[in-house]
Amino acid sequence: MSSKSKRITLKEAAEIIRDGTLLTFSGFTIWRRPCALVLELIRQKRRNLHLVEVNGGPHSEFLIGAGCVDVWESCWIGHELYGKYGANLSRKVKNKEIICEDYSHAEMGFRFLAAASGMPFLPTQTSLGTDIHNPEYDMLGRAGLRNGKNPKIARKKYETMQDPFFGDGEHVLVPAARVDVAVLSVQQVGEEGTVRIGGQFFTDPEICRAADTTIVVAEEIVPEETLRREPRLNDIPGFQVDHIVECAYGAHPTGMFGHYDVDGDFIRNFYMQTRTQEGFDEFAREWIFGTDHDAYLSKLGVARLLNLQANRALNFSTRVKRGHK
Amino acid sequence: MSSKSKRITLKEAAEIIRDGTLLTFSGFTIWRRPCALVLELIRQKRRNLHLVEVNGGPHSEFLIGAGCVDVWESCWIGHELYGKYGANLSRKVKNKEIICEDYSHAEMGFRFLAAASGMPFLPTQTSLGTDIHNPEYDMLGRAGLRNGKNPKIARKKYETMQDPFFGDGEHVLVPAARVDVAVLSVQQVGEEGTVRIGGQFFTDPEICRAADTTIVVAEEIVPEETLRREPRLNDIPGFQVDHIVECAYGAHPTGMFGHYDVDGDFIRNFYMQTRTQEGFDEFAREWIFGTDHDAYLSKLGVARLLNLQANRALNFSTRVKRGHK
Amino acid sequence: MERHAYAKAGEYTLADLMTVAAGREVMDNEVVFAGTGMPMIAIMLAQKTHAPNLKLIFEAGTFDGRPIVTPTSVGDPRCEGGASRASGLCEAFAIAQRGYVDLGFLGGSEVDEYGNVNTTVIGDYLNPDLRLTGSGGDPDINSFARRTVFIMVHEARRFTRNVSYITSPGWRVKKWPSGEWVHRRELYGRAFRGGPSAVISTAGVFRFDDVTGRMYLDSYHPGKTPEEIRGLCQFDLDVSRTSGETAPPTYEELHIIHEVLDREEIFLPKPRKV
């Protein structure tokens, strides 16, 4: 194949994501998040990002703490076992530095499914009776951002309608999650962009199709033909992928099924340290600024990485300490 | 696991499907259709079936020619290379013995996706401007069947609405394809019902979830644990499957990826012979009535089946003759 | 020591009892959607005791899993162990909306008298004192499952009079756009499948009145009294229809919890005297 190569560097990948981008990520809570690329975005001082995610995690907290984010549209943020909630988001929401738009988890999933399928919305009956549907709590609307100026932002948070076919009653229509860029962190990508994910794919295929531009950061770039021998095992076809980056430990401190477990200590320390802005800035000086991904990995050190290494028969680490014993 | 076994016989499986059932099938055109079960339904003289399918094929023609079907709701019927169109459906539509409700292919797919997801409809902009959307051609409506008496039949063929979120204009809402029974013909099913399909899954996961009852006919029933070693390779989780049948060549004369190719001669002969009702009845006397699946296979004979056998490295037959040379 | 005998006071913690009592809410063969944390242990305990055929689903996309090592997150690779299928989130919520889910098993944080839960904000949503995690899948599981069981450590502040924000719907919910309170059955109409059926805490087991949807105390854990528990709720807890003491864990259940499911003491510390 004589196609132009899709390979770029982490730095080039971050440069593609401009200020103000509607941005989303692969993964789920503390799993398979493109943290290496996120930290590079912070180094490049990206601003005014509008994150639209099925759910958040440490990667969101990194960007939020660093002041890169204006709007966060999702249903959940936290660190699971390693930190009770998103302290940086919490602080900035309280200080009115960030607009926080709440949908439910299924609503966010369906929003991406709609966008992935060229549909402007999907109907659902989830979360009826909750404050998620409170019309006073359309935060993007309150901020004047639903005026059509950005054509990807829906003019309304929700619409309601009666089912016209079966008499099933009132449904909520959730608007498609139309985003500019999707950044994925996966195990394998082919030279032509074919993606093979190990373990649960969460919502990766949907966010890729929902976005106009897709960047895939993979633990390893492999020859396409090795993936094309088993087409049923591939999750995203190459033509949907625009750029690929090879980056070992691209998801650290989040986990990568089959490769490395969650670095719970790192996330716990981050959570404890960054409950204040001063704490975040200190964290950033140590782990983000004036360094790059290779130096970051060296700083973590071999022993730590080996401890996280997934057992290949089980796809998770048997060495890492998760509890008190 | 001490759960009650899901195993039944082909005959018992057919007995589950009563007269008047809203029925759908696995596969695609001349691939992976549950023909063995369909022929058993014909032997049991099933009547008044309402077929709702993503697309039709020889299996539909069998049921239609045998007088089992009152309504056919789909987008296409034929035999691909082996027969230009569905001659039995055509004859019965002309004689007004069958109601034929046309949607487009994507519309039928989206209808099953809606039903599979507990949604009453999905929005689409396909087929705008065609006679598929002609309000005069709501055939179920014209027949008085959209009166709510069967709650699974939509009160309207379509609804239209403006996109309220992005100004994308008029959309067509296609109603969920709510069916009573889905019958699948697949390569492998576990004792507990876990389904692993070889090759394209077409719309099998969607039809299974859309239906209230799912019957899986598999070339082989395997121990569950063999399938549960690789959960990412399974297509339908066991709890969605109600009954399983082990039946070799369950899809003949349609093809089964990795096992046997399409029996083009059989389908071509069927097509040529059954352009008249007399021809169909003759076909049925020879191949359906007074026989069973085992006798049918013996009649086909070893040489014929070996000719159809798929090459395991390629998943299709290298022996079968497809063209003129 | 007879495996099926009940353990004595001091041989188990209240967290153990909460876990065991929650596990008892599961019926064999049910399709169960479990949330992260305590629910996982309780479900896996049920799976290893009276409900071996339960079908465990995690919203990140694992279906009918039989983990060999306890996961700590619904997205954990450990969730995939022995699963019938592993895929993604849209499928999980689609099948829930389709009606496959019998039971939702969730960690609770702040619950009110009608089973409404708040995981979004402390204080006024528009001017929050503290922004929490957000909803996650709780409202979805709660909307779609035929019944939902909550597991939570008991603190008075968590059993609140009126949640300031309804994240997850209970038995009396808000009808928009007016915001008036109506019974869930009325709002949901044909979408109604059920709702919160129990809250299991470290103090007792609470259920909801069939008609009014108001929470009442069903059983109180050994060492607790109904009046004491009423004092541990900010609303006026109905303690008039208790069924007695919660049955303690058996030795077998304790063994499974501490030697099989949570050897690493991720969720449940070992009792001091064992």
Next chain:
Amino acid sequence: MERHAYAKAGEYTLADLMTVAAGREVMDNEVVFAGTGMPMIAIMLAQKTHAPNLKLIFEAGTFDGRPIVTPTSVGDPRCEGGASRASGLCEAFAIAQRGYVDLGFLGGSEVDEYGNVNTTVIGDYLNPDLRLTGSGGDPDINSFARRTVFIMVHEARRFTRNVSYITSPGWRVKKWPSGEWVHRRELYGRAFRGGPSAVISTAGVFRFDDVTGRMYLDSYHPGKTPEEIRGLCQFDLDVSRTSGETAPPTYEELHIIHEVLDREEIFLPKPRKV
């Protein structure tokens, strides 16, 4: 015999020429949605010649396939060969609706002057003379792709004045509920992406006027004349703007068709004099 030289009359059939001319409509790197039959051969020819990087999609659920043996159906296992992904139909139509598809490549049956196609019924829909196959994915591919090319054997009855039923939308379509004829651009509004761009038959290559959407003859195959072709259409074919004769197949193209893609002569009989 120079591989890239054009073959002479008698060394190829009109079906060969139609296939080659259709293949020329594909641009390299395009995402192409192909239908069953003739389109497959034409696409695979393009893939093996000037468009090696085209991304071939079949609606049954194979994406970016590189079949080693020619399939005879879009659901054929042969479609999976070398594919980037194999899955199912909903995904294929979802990505088409999302806008990924540059080109639809379809077999035509009955086409009218504005590119409307009928594959549903001969005669009145409510009282048909003959019920045909039905739409299949043609209207969908046609609605979603940025342009569509049709390949069909030329018979006068297939180039009809007004199709009795519009299965697949051309340039003048019906606006419901009134049924009035409007330009496709007007009906589709923001959904407009393009429409039928060419019809390739065994007589010539036809295109559609940018403004009116009316079909006109672009090139006529060697051995045919524009007037002859006009006589082979039931509508008044515009032959005033032809560009000349269709370039014949090259020897390399014939070799690929007959010795590589269709050795079994499934779709294309070998020319007598080769």
